[in-house]
Amino acid sequence: MLAHALLGGVIYGCYFALVGLGLNLVFGVMRIVNLAHGDVLMLGAYAAFFLFHLFGLSPFIAAPVVIVGFFLLGLPFYYLVVPRLALAKDAEMLSLILFFGIQQIIEALAAIAFGSSERSIPGRVLGIGPFHLLGETLSRAWVIGGAIAAAAVLALYLYLYHTRSGLLTRAVMASREEALASGIDMHRISARAFAIGLALAGLAGVFAPFMLGSVTPAMGTSVNLAAFAVIIVGSLGNPLGTVAGGLIYGVGLLLMQTYASAWADLLPNLLLIGVLLVRPTGLLGRRVRLA
Amino acid sequence: MRDFLAVGLPVVVIFALLPLIYANQLLLFNFVLFLILAQGLNAIYGFTGYLPFGYVGFFGAGAYGFALAVMHLAAPPGLALALAGLAAIVLAMILTPLLRLSGAYFAIANLAAAQAVYQVIANPALQEITKGPYGVSLASVFAPRLSYGAALLILAGVFALVAWLRHGRFGLALQAGRDDPVSAAMAGIPVVSARIIAWLISALIAGLAGGVFAWHISVFYPETAFDLSFSIFAIVFTLFGGAATLTGPIAGVLLLYGLYNLIGISVPQYFQLIYGALIVGLVLFLPRGLASLLQRRGIDVP
């Protein structure tokens, strides 16, 4: 039972790393708290649902469609909102409130358009039969969701560390002032990071029906809390620290569900508060962010 | 004091008289409830800049403090109300370390804390004590008119408190600490302890609101008492009207909660859409709320 929980935890951990990844990238580059992150994920899940039920497209097709679509929507959205926000004195706090408003708009529109009933995609579309790994039998949908998430994390790593645009992105993350002074086109880099953040959230959404259960317009808030727990446990503003956060979160969640299922829901919240108070920079972080 | 007499007291008197001509007392009660909650949020957000997304945690703690006092101690409503306030203050004391966090981290950690309290109270494992997810029924103390009166008393107290914060030495010190904690310290202001006092005051207000809510509706579930909408509404009403004023949150509640009751009850999504758009518009165009329209012209908004 322990081995099963640990293995499942690692798979879930990869998935939760993906859930937090986009949020953390956006925060790292723009110092903006995208409270609508969970709702973007929800939209990705609905996209996958409708692509499947209306056109019979499997999530494997939906994934690239959503990634490209959300990326292309993200660019103009960035220019519409963020530059204006960045002018404000207390941009971080205002961004929290602003994206909270956007979250409410998305949630309301989704409820009006899709209704509030729970939607799901049958797990068999990802392949039939259980999956055997290291002597444990696991749900095939889980393994696929975890593997895709791991691939997305790897892709972001390659982007950040092996492309010129990624190098500039890391420069902006390290110091906005220095990057600005050295003539980097801040808005171009930020817009791209923002759009990638939305695309990653959308991708996580495509596999949400298999990993998180059924999909509703109101799922955003709980997804947000999980995502915040993951990135705060890892390291805020450091996208790859998200992986560590995701793994700790995933393994913790599965262990709680196995051994103390009644209290499993408490985990993200306690983890989040505990880490913030004991080690406010995240387990891997260095940057101080106290008042 | 002048602000209280000019703005606060008339509102209290109007809401005391309204039941004579308007029969929907639950609706009136909800207005009073949100007037209290918006000012309670104002006390911490408006005067210190700390935005408590999990403000509902104190409200829920108050509601359950009241319910547990009635169920297990057979406390009379007055005593139970005091214990409701105490429950919220104790929770706020436990959460005091969160004030070390800045801006967004504080808001998110506070939200997580409220969720955690909800999950503990709603947990089936604690059914013996809290009745878990099955909710509580306090029929023995049900007294809608008396509890409405109690809510008005609390409201009057909260108005007086915010009026005092606006002009009293302590409230000015809080605002100085919000504007610049470093030079506030050089002015001799104990910024951290002042902030903690504001935090406890704000929690107490939400706890009393939760207690009087429990008393008035007498049957409720954990998801009612910990409904995130309480936080959200209190924040939106306060931001909309203008934080750190007495009038702003009142205007926010009367206008927006009025709007909610016109369109929101039947189709809550449309109201959610409207207030989402309002928030976005406010942050981008009017970050200090309606009151700033006047303040910009040099008019002091009470």
Added chain:
Amino acid sequence: MSPEPPPLLAVDRLVKRFGGFRALDGVSFSLKAGEVLGLVGPNGSGKTTCINTISGLYPPDGGAVRFAGERLGGLAPHRRARLGINRTFQSPRPFASLTVRQNVALAAAYGRRHGAGGTVSLAALLAMLELDHLADRRAEDLNSAQQKQLDLARALATGPRLLLVDELAAGLNPAELTRMAERLAALARDGMALLVVEHLLSFLDRLTDRVIVMNAGREIFEGTLAAATREPEVVRVFLGSDHAG
């Protein structure tokens, strides 16, 4: 013969590190009541860090600050204010949403030194700093010279015995400079000790002839301003700097 009383401020081998960087590397000096000490040096030499450490914003990593013979240790800034240590900021930090009068009144109410004698009324203080006609304006509506006056008024309202002045002259016009120098000199004549960080040496020259020159967290010269400008090492440190004065 009674022994000489201890100096009002004694800074003893003060060390402040940020990460691996030693912003203050063993600085020592002392200051008597009514005395004015200038602190000069290129940017990043540790002058403002010195003021921040004495006023309690940073805990020191080594050495000690003694005030009126008492070791301050990790005493919080607001308690230092009440002991009689106050300061101005390089870029003024008023309480933006409060009025000028409220800014100053708060400092008088919370930071007033225990046993501060010769209480100056708020009205007199505002008049002295030419803020009386602005008393009911919000601080954020003042121009930067007025905000500097307000910053000083806030510090003086606490009745300090030691005033740490950080780059007060920058941005003031010649007439304002003259009046500001006269004000500070008058405060010193009344017994206040002043530690003045200043780039504008002509301004400093009107206040004192005793300066300390700092470089890279260390004191490299102590003496008169005139002697400092003849000292080869001081000249070398300032050469190539925009602020050679």
